[in-house]
Amino acid sequence: MGWGEAVRAVVPGGDENRFAWADSWLRELFAGADVDDAVQVPGSGPVAFGSFGFDPKSSDSVLIVPRAVLGRRDGQAWYTTIGDGTDPLTLAHPRTAPSGLSWSDGTLTATGWTQAVEAAVERIREGRLGKVVLARDLQAVADEPIDARVLLGRLAQRFPGCYTFSCAGLVGATPELLIRRTGDRIDSLVLAGTTARGTSPADDEARGAALFRSAKDRQEHSYAAEMVRDALAPLCSELSVPAEPELLSLSNVQHLASPVHGLLDRERSVLDVVAALHPTPAVGGSPTDVAMDLIRELEVMDRGRYAGPVGWIDARGDGEWGIALRCAEIDGTRARLFAGCGIVADSDPQSELVEAGNKFRAMQYALEGDSPEPAFTM
Numbered sequence: 618m619g620w621g622e623a624v625r626a627v628v629p630g631g632d633e634n635r636f637a638w639a640d641s642w643l644r645e646l647f648a649g650a651d652v653d654d655a656v657q658v659p660g661s662g663p664v665a666f667g668s669f670g671f672d673p674k675s676s677d678s679v680l681i682v683p684r685a686v687l688g689r690r691d692g693q694a695w696y697t698t699i700g701d702g703t704d705p706l707t708l709a710h711p712r713t714a715p716s717g718l719s720w721s722d723g724t725l726t727a728t729g730w731t732q733a734v735e736a737a738v739e740r741i742r743e744g745r746l747g748k749v750v751l752a753r754d755l756q757a758v759a760d761e762p763i764d765a766r767v768l769l770g771r772l773a774q775r776f777p778g779c780y781t782f783s784c785a786g787l788v789g790a791t792p793e794l795l796i797r798r799t800g801d802r803i804d805s806l807v808l809a810g811t812t813a814r815g816t817s818p819a820d821d822e823a824r825g826a827a828l829f830r831s832a833k834d835r836q837e838h839s840y841a842a843e844m845v846r847d848a849l850a851p852l853c854s855e856l857s858v859p860a861e862p863e864l865l866s867l868s869n870v871q872h873l874a875s876p877v878h879g880l881l882d883r884e885r886s887v888l889d890v891v892a893a894l895h896p897t898p899a900v901g902g903s904p905t906d907v908a909m910d911l912i913r914e915l916e917v918m919d920r921g922r923y924a925g926p927v928g929w930i931d932a933r934g935d936g937e938w939g940i941a942l943r944c945a946e947i948d949g950t951r952a953r954l955f956a957g958c959g960i961v962a963d964s965d966p967q968s969e970l971v972e973a974g975n976k977f978r979a980m981q982y983a984l985e986g987d988s989p990e991p992a993f994t995m
Contacts, residue, residue, distance in 0.1 A: 619666055621684025623699040628669065630676030636892035639667065639680055640930075643888075646682070647932040656695045659799050659935035660688040663699065668784040668941065671896065671925040672909070678922070679785045714767050715759040715952075715984050723754030723953065724918035730973075731966035733915040734958075740911060741962045748840045749902035749911050752920060752957035753973055757984055759950045768947075768983040775868055775982060780928075780939040787922050789944025790979060792867055795894055795926055797937045798887035803849070803879045808865065809841040809899045809959055810834030810873035813975045825864050825871050833963040838862050838873040841899040841959075845877055848893045853879040869978050886934030891926050900924040900940055900957065921946055923955035943979040954980045 626642055628635050647663050654662035664686050670677040686697040725733065730753045737749050765788050772790035773781045779790040794806040812828040815821030828834055846858045856879040865874035881890075901924075902908025912920075923946075928938030946953045956976035958969040 618688075619664065619681075619683030619686040622681055623684050624682040626680045627676070628667075628678035628680060630670065630678070631674050633673050634892075635669070635673065635678060636888045636895075639669075639678070640886050640888040643680065643930060643932075644886075650932075652932065654697075656693070658690055658693065658695075659933070660686075660690060660929070660931055661695050661697060662932050664688075664697070664929050664931045666784050666929045668782075668787050668922045668927040669891075669895070669925040670922050671900070671920040671941075672913070675919070675921065675925075678925070681785060712766050712770075713761065713764050714986060715761075715763050717760030718984060719758050721756045721758075723756050724916070725753055727970055731970050733917075734960055734964065734966040734969050736915055737911060737960045738962065738964050738966070741960065746907040746911065747903045748837060748898055748959055748961050749908045749915075750898075750900050750924075750957045750959050751912065751969075752916060752918075752923060752955055754918060754923075755954040755956075755977060757945075757952040757954065759952070759984075762949050763947050763952055763984070765947055768945075768980075771983045771986065772979065776943075776979065778867065779943070780937075782927050782939065782941070782944075784927055786947050787927065787941060787944055788947055788980075788983075789941060790983075791927070791939040791942040791944065792865065792872065793899065793940040793942055795897070795928075795938045795940050796887060796890045798881075798885075798890060798935050800935070801881045803853070803881060803890060805845055805849070805877040805894070807838070807842045807845050807862075807875040807877060807897070807899060808872045809838040810862070811958075811972055811975070812871050813971075814866070814869055814871060821866075821871075825866070828871055828873060829862075829864060833961055834873055835862075836963075837959040837961050838875070840903045840961075841897055842875045842877075844898045844903060844905075845875075845894065848897075849877065849879055849890070852881055852885060852890060852893060854882040855880040870975050884934070887928075887930050887936035887938060888934075891938050895926055896924070897940070899959070900942070902959075920955065921953075924957060943976060945980045945984075952980075952984060
C-alpha cells in the first residue's frame with residue numbers, strides 16, 4: 618500500500634500503445650532515481666500504482682508513484698520513502714461510514730439493459746461474434762463525502778481471497794488476477810461463468826455442480842481461457858493452462874476458474890504482459906474488436922476504469938495487476954458501481970440481470986455495511 622504522491626502521470630488516451638507508453642515513462646523515471654534498496658524483493662524500491670481505462674480510447678488511465686510504500690512478502694515487511702521521508706503519517710480525520718445513502722439507476726434502467734442483452738444475443742446468433750460482456754452501472758449518493766478507508770476495510774474483511782484495491786478514486790475487491798510477474802514467472806487467473814451462492818450447504822453444492830455442467834457457462838469460460846493461452850504462448854518458454862476449469866467460491870458468488878502459470882522467454886515487464894492480455898474475453902468478448910464495437914454501441918456509457926487493469930509495478934518490472942471488477946468510482950458524496958455479464962448465444966436476459974445484481978452486492982455491502990448477500994457463506 619502507498620500514500621502521498623511523489624509523481625502522477627495521466628496516460629494519453631486514444632493510443633493502442635498506452636501500456637508501452639506507461640512502461641517507457643516509468644523506466645525513464647526509475648532510471649533517474651537514486652535508490653537505496655537493501656530488501657531487493659518484488660515491490661521494494663520505487664513502485665508505481667496504476668489504473669487503466671477499459672477502452673483504449675479512454676483518457677482515464679493514471680499512474681501514481683507514492684511518497685511512501687509499505688510492503689510485506691513471505692513474512693518480511695519493508696517501508697519505502699521517496700524524497701526526504703519527512704511527510705508526517707497522521708490521521709487527518711476519523712473514519713466515517715457512509716450514511717444517508719440513496720440509490721438510482723445508472724445509464725440504463727434494468728429494462729433498458731435487458732433490451733441491450735437481447736440485442737447482443739441476436740447479433741451473436743447471427744454469427745457476428747461468439748461472446749460479448751455487457752456492463753451496467755448504479756449510482757449511490759451519501760450525505761457526506763464517502764471515506765474509501767471504510768470501504769476497503771469492509772471489502773478486505775468480507776472478501777479475503779480477493780485483491781482489494783483503491784487507486785485514484787477507484788475502489789473495489791476483484792477476484793480476477795490478470796497477471797502477476799515475479800522474475801521470469803507469470804501467473805494469471807481466468808474467471809468466466811458465474812452463479813450465486815446457495816442458501817444452505819446442499820443448495821450451494823447443487824448450484825456449483827449446475828454451474829460446472831452448464832454448457833452456456835463452459836462455453837463462456839472457454840473463450841476467455843483460450844484467449845489467455847493464445848496471448849501468453851508467444852511470450853513464454855513454458856505455459857500451463859488446465860484442460861477444464863475449477864470452481865472458485867466467494868462469499869456472494871461462485872465462478873468457473875482456470876489458474877494459468879508460465880515462464881517468460883525473455884526479459885519483459887509486467888506491463889508488457891498486460892498489453893498482450895487486455896481486454897480478455899472475460900471482460901470484453903470474442904473476437905475482441907467486434908465485441909468492443911458492440912460494447913460501445915449497446916452499453917451507451919463510458920466504463921471508465923471499470924474492467925481495466927489495476928495494480929502496481931516496481932523498477933525491476935515485477936508487479937501484480939488485477940481486473941477492476943466488483944468496484945465503484947468514488948467522487949465526493951457519489952459512488953458509481955459497475956457489474957458486467959458475459960453474453961453468449963444461450964444467454965437469457967432476465968438471468969443476466971439477476972447475475973449483475975449478485976455482482977453489485979460486494980460494493981453495496983462496502984457502502985451500506987449491512988449484508989445484502991445470502992445468509993449462507995463458506
